[in-house]
Amino acid sequence: MLNRYPLWKYLLILIVLAVGLLYSLPNLYPEDPAVQISSTRGDVTLDESRLKRFQNALTDAGIEIKASETRENGILIRLTNADDQIEARDIIADMVSEDVVVALNLAESTPAWLESLAASPMTLGLDLRGGVHFLLEVDMDAAVTQRLEVNASAIRETLRDERIRYRNTDIDDRTLTMDFTNEEDRDAARQLIARQFPDFTYQNLDEGRGAALAMTLTDQAVNEIEDYAINQNLTTLRNRVNELGVAEPLVQRQGPNRIVVELPGVQDTAAAKRVVGATANLEFRLEARPDTPDSETEEFSFRNNEARTATLMRDVIVTGDSVSSASRSFDENGRPQVNIDLDGTGGTLMNRATRTNIGRNMAVLFIEHNTRTRTVIEDGKEVEVREPYTERGIISLATIQSALGNSFRITGLDSPTEAAELSLLLRSGSLAAPIYFVQERTIGPSLGQDNIDRGIMSVQIGLLLVVLFMLVRYRVFGIFANVALAANLVILIAVMSMLGATLTLPGIAGIVLTLGMAVDANVLIFERIREELRGGMSVQQAIHAGYERAFSSIIDANITTLLVALILFSIGTGPVKGFAVTLSLGILTSLFTALMLTRAMVNLTYGGKPVKKLWI
Amino acid sequence: MRQFDFMGKRRLAFLVSALMLLVSIGSLAVQQLNLGLDFTGGTLVEVRYETVPALDTVRQTLEAEGFQDVSVQTFGAATEVLIRLQQAFDPEVGEQVVNLLRADGDNVELVRAEFVGAQVGEQLRDQSGLGLLVALGIVMVYVAFRFQYKFALGALLALIHDVVIVVGFFSLFQLDFDLTVLAALLAVIGYSLNDTIVVYDRIRENIRKSRIDDMPVIFNDAINSTLSRTLATSGTTLLVLLALLVLGGDMIHNFAVALIVGIGVGTFSSIYVASALLLPLKLEREDLIPAKKEDPEAEELP
DSSP: OTTOOOHHHHHHHHHHHHHHHHHHGGGGSOOEEEEEEEESSTTSOOOHHHHHHHHHHHHHTTOOEEEEEEETTEEEEEESOGGGHHHHHHHHHHHSOTTEEEEEEEEOOOOHHHHTTTOOOOEEOHHHHOEEEEEEEEOHHHHHHHHHHHHHHHHHHHHHHTTOOOOOEEEETTEEEEEESSHHHHHHHHHHHHHHOTTEEEEEEOOSSSEEEEEEEOHHHHHHHHHHHHHHHHHHHHHHHHHHTBSSOEEEEETTTEEEEEEETOOOHHHHHHHHHOOEEEEEEEBOOTTSOGGGEEEEEBSSOTTOEEEEESSOSEEGGGEEEEEEEEOTTSOEEEEEEEOHHHHHHHHHHHHTTTTSEEEEEEEEEEEEEEEEEETTEEEEEEEEEEEEEEEEEEEOOSOOOSEEEEOOOSOHHHHHHHHHHHHHOOOSSOEEEEEEEEEOHHHHHHHHHHHHHHHHHHHHHHHHHHHHHHHHHHHHHHHHHHHHHHHHHHHHHHHTOEEOHHHHHHHHHHHHHHHHHHHHHHHHHHHHHHTTOOHHHHHHHHHHHHHHHHHHHHHHHHHHHHHHHHHOOHHHHHHHHHHHHHHHHHHIIIIIIHHHHHHHHHTTSOOSOOOO | OOOOOTGGGHHHHHHHHHHHHHHHHHHHHHHOOEEOHHHHOEEEEEEEESSOOOHHHHHHHHHHTTOOSEEEEEESEEEEEEEEEOSOOOTTHHHHHHHHHHHTTOOEEEEEEEEEOHHHHHHHHHHHHHHHHHHHHHHHHHHHHHSOHHHHHHHHHHHHHHHHHHHHHHHHTTOEEOHHHHHHHHHHHHHHHHHHHHHHHHHHHHHHHOOOOOHHHHHHHHHHHHHHHHHHHHHHHHHHHHHHHHHSOGGGHHHHHHHHHHHHHHHHHIIIIIIGGGTTTTOOHHHHSSSOOOOTTTTOOO
């Protein structure tokens, strides 16, 4: 019979609607401003008694607490008032040690029964909640050069152990060149090194007097180094961002050599940038003996006194990479110091080096990679040239009194802030390659709220206008279309929540546009039904023909739009992606509501009954 | 229902199209596009004053400190100021600007600061151009597959027509062309295509079932029978876009403008460019007959 759906189709539609409603529900519960206290270390306990003390301190300061809970890895305190958030964080931060991270957060207030169904609200993009967005580029050339330097150091040590004499080492692009006095030394060295360092291709160079050995990294080795550099940088940046105490940060690789960092809620860009972009590291080196050959030494000046210099060995005992934990404190004279714990290997290396060198001086060298941008005129055009440069300075030079083990402290820092940042950097690990900022956006929280308000407002007004238009034009069928439109909005929000998609301002624009276009399918069908009625078909036949004949138009039109949306998604970044996601999801959900849902309603109302006239 | 003789006026419509294209291309050649920060690279700082500031003073303050190419304009409200530094500075410049303006004793709040490296902008420009081309290419292949290559050619020319005119509009009025406008442009492609496909679908249907070979008559018939649908859909979408334009705020103002212009032009082009072009392309009944007629049962609604 015409215009009847089998029962299972009605049931299917009902189930989809119910699921849509259920999973879009969490978006109705507003998020609570909250303070999140968590510890990165296992030995710090955050239990009920700690929570009690925090609660008391907050109540004393006149801050209203809505709820609080202890979780697996910390405590979450929900506040009634968003204005209290920063004050509450500061109060709690003063009460805990440095290992505990206190962060501002917006806690979901989804009821437990919904949470047990894994329903959660959409996450809001930076443009809707305020925060900082950085795009960082990893300097791959520097990563390769750094690796070559490390290898050069190891090769020199090997050669010294075997008493093979070498003169100079030189690094150019991805090639390491070593000079020897004669060919015998060179050949012996080559035999020795080639076994230990398989990442190189070796070539003998014979120029003038003496002999040289050129070692070039293979393409595969370079790829591995670059992969390592970006992955290591990702890890380090994640650690650092966690140390900053940001809730729900995003650290993500983008393309071959870029990293996106998004810090919602952060307003102090300067501090965030200092910590995220810092490339500081430490090196521990012995001071050179007066009789050490020049090729094995380097001269550095002190960080707080440029005029004072010291000559250090080229070889490094350990670097900051071997630090397992670091914290700031003050020595007996009230000067800032950093307490350092080394990991197993680092401790062994340090112990071995200091044990045999008691009485000698050991220097702590502070290293910072930086870039400066210069504008030069090239072919009549202004071109920016980025020049990396490295600052190295000694922060302390002290006599080794006894063999050092895993933990010790370093002094000689300028200020407590510097000590705190240095310890943070040592804890989170150093960057495997220098990075620089290529894009940066800061969105104030007021703009975020403003964007939400305006977005919601325009969705409401737009929806209202469309609903009125459809009612006036198609009467009863207008009601069907409007119900479908509302269902479309609900399902779209549910799907976005389920997929964990991020709602951005262009995303809202995408939703609004989808609403405008979602009625298109219904318009096509209804116009066709009207036409068939005018052409003299009976009511039931007209409905059937309307849906059937409009189908190919609808499918073609939606598939082409979907294709465009998918291309948008694949080429776009940030805002364009957000728009593409909502648009493509919107197309899919609108196909369901405009075709199946309206048809079900039409069939229920008119199907199988003798109908004389359609209110269309 | 009244029948409009669309095809009879196609020469006039071609003239109008040609004129719009000419103005667009002329404007693009003479004054180019006012590319936004996303594409050019540079720094943009939006600040909010408590009281209305004198823009000249703001500019002078910044120029006195050695910033070059400073452009200062209000954004939305008179107390909100958008400062653009087309030169790419180091990323700290945002904070420097706010501190500098605060030094004058005004209460200045940083609303947003954006910095885009010149290289990133350049890459984005290339990528976007490529994206547009890929989108056009894929759509053309799809139309050629579902209809016939003459339809694909007509649809493609209509899309290029729309894109050029919207971009020309932004050039003519020197509106900011940024990433959101690019997104809007792609949405226009999707929308205009939607429109074109609906008309094409009807043309195909009419050619197959009618016995006459007079193409202009068949086309007129198809356009007239889809006209109320075209107007209803454009109408609802425009309603929503007007809501966005008026209420959506400054960040999506240009997005809405691009779509409104695009939908206007797109509706026009699906009738007068995409369909009318099929006449000089000599579309014949034979072009569609070999295409296997769809089995109505297979396409029945779910």
